[in-house]
Amino acid sequence: MPNSSIHHDASMKHWDDFMGFIDKLSENKRFSSKKSYRFKLAAEELVSNIIRSSESSFGSTQIMPTLQIAAKEVSLLNYDYLEVVFIDDAPRFDPNFDQLESPNHIEAPVALRPIGGLGLFLVKDSVDSISYKYCRGQNTYTIEMELESAS
Amino acid sequence: MSLQITSSQSDAGVMIKLTGTVDTKTAPDLLLKLTELDLPSLSELKVDMHEMTFMSSAGLRALLFAKQKMDQNSTLIVYGACDGVVDTIKKTGLTQAIVISEE
Numbered sequence: 001m002p003n004s005s006i007h008h009d010a011s012m013k014h015w016d017d018f019m020g021f022i023d024k025l026s027e028n029k030r031f032s033s034k035k036s037y038r039f040k041l042a043a044e045e046l047v048s049n050i051i052r053s054s055e056s057s058f059g060s061t062q063i064m065p066t067l068q069i070a071a072k073e074v075s076l077l078n079y080d081y082l083e084v085v086f087i088d089d090a091p092r093f094d095p096n097f098d099q100l101e102s103p104n105h106i107e108a109p110v111a112l113r114p115i116g117g118l119g120l121f122l123v124k125d126s127v128d129s130i131s132y133k134y135c136r137g138q139n140t141y142t143i144e145m146e147l148e149s150a151s
Numbered sequence: 152m153s154l155q156i157t158s159s160q161s162d163a164g165v166m167i168k169l170t171g172t173v174d175t176k177t178a179p180d181l182l183l184k185l186t187e188l189d190l191p192s193l194s195e196l197k198v199d200m201h202e203m204t205f206m207s208s209a210g211l212r213a214l215l216f217a218k219q220k221m222d223q224n225s226t227l228i229v230y231g232a233c234d235g236v237v238d239t240i241k242k243t244g245l246t247q248a249i250v251i252s253e254e
Contacts, residue, residue, distance in 0.1 A: 015176045019152050037205070037235035044207045048175040118208040118243050125242060 005070035010054035010088050018047050018069065025071050028082060030147035039082075039145050042126040043069075045119040046086055046141055054090040065090035073147065080147040081128065087140050095120050095141075097130050153177065156184050164195035164225075170202040173210030182213040190220035201231030211245060218248040228252050 006021040008014035026040040047067070054065040067088045074083050100120060124130055129144040154177035155170040165188055173181055188196070196217065200206075218227045229240070230252035240249055 012176065016152055019174070019176075023152075034234065034238075037233075037238075040205065041207060041235065041239065044174050044205075048207070048209065051175075118211060122208055122239065122243070 004072075005068060007066060007068040009064045010051050010067035010090060011058070011064060012051060012055070014067075015047075015051070018067070019044065021069060022047070025082065025084065028147065030080070030150060031082075031145070032148065035145060038126040039084075039143075042123045042130075042143060043084065043086075045123045045126075046143075049093075049095075049119055049123075050086065050088045050090060050139070053093050054088065057090050074144075080150070082145045082147055084143045084145070085140060086143075087138050089138050092134050093139055094132055094134065095123070097124050097132060100124050154180055156181060158184065158188075161195070161197065164193045164197070166197040166199060168199040168202070172205040173203065173213070174205065174207045175209045178207070178209035178213050181210060182216065185213060185217040188217075190217055191222060193221055194225050196221065196225070196227045198227070198229045199231055200229050200233070200236060203231075203236070204233065206232075206236045206239065208239075208243070211239065211243060215245060215248055226250055 004021075006017060008017055022040055022043040025043070026036045028036070031039065047069075050067055054067070058064045065088050067086065069084065069086050071082060071084045074081050097120075127143045128146050131142045133140050152174070153171045154173055157168045159166050167184065169181070171177070190196075198214070214227065214229075221227065227248060228250045229236075232240070232251060237251055240246060240251060
């Protein structure tokens with residue numbers, strides 16, 4: 001697979017563009033159907049969060065942040081994976097993936113369950129690895145999804 | 152990346168059929184449809200997911216919202232959901248609110 005990327009304003013105007021790109025990545029022949037779904041779920045949740053943050057930021061600054069998604073296959077000695085990097089210049093947002101656990105309210109009765117709080121949990125839970133860094137005014141989220149052996 | 156929603160009355164309540172994907176873009180349509188129902192009076196809400204290929208947390212939030220508006224003795228049943236959707240409902244602990252039918 002050649003390296004591929006997409007870059008647009010981080011707004012819902014480009015939702016279909018971002019999701020079309022994600023869909024293509026999820027169709028990787030070395031993904032099981034389960035892994036394909038999980039990757040698409042994680043990517044959708046992450047893009048949704050980034051766009052929400054960006055559009056909120058635009059409301060106060062009138063400057064629309066952008067989102068770039070870049071993907072490549074990485075081949076190591078015994079481990080091949082798809083690396084997908086999400087880079088945006090919205091305000092700094094650290095999801096603290098290392099400390100993220102199942103939301104406490106998961107055990108709460110239905111009537112008391114807050115409506116939100118599920119997206120980032122699903123991002124972390126759905127991928128093989130995820131990391132975050134903030135550098136030069138950009139949030140960078142890196143997802144790794146192991147690839148099945150090439151036949 | 153589109154969503155079609157149809158609804159019909161059943162003996163026990165209302166049935167909604169979802170076709171396509173429920174994500175950040177399309178979930179508001181689902182939420183709107185659910186809010187148009189007389190949720191507090193429903194004893195049962197069934198959601199047909201046979202033709203739904205994907206649902207993100209935005210869709211789950213819409214369903215949870217609906218269940219919270221329904222009477223506590225009512226049921227919200229999804230059926231025909233793909234493995235990915237079933238997995239997501241289970242891992243987020245929403246099986247308390249959403250009954251998964253294998254029908």
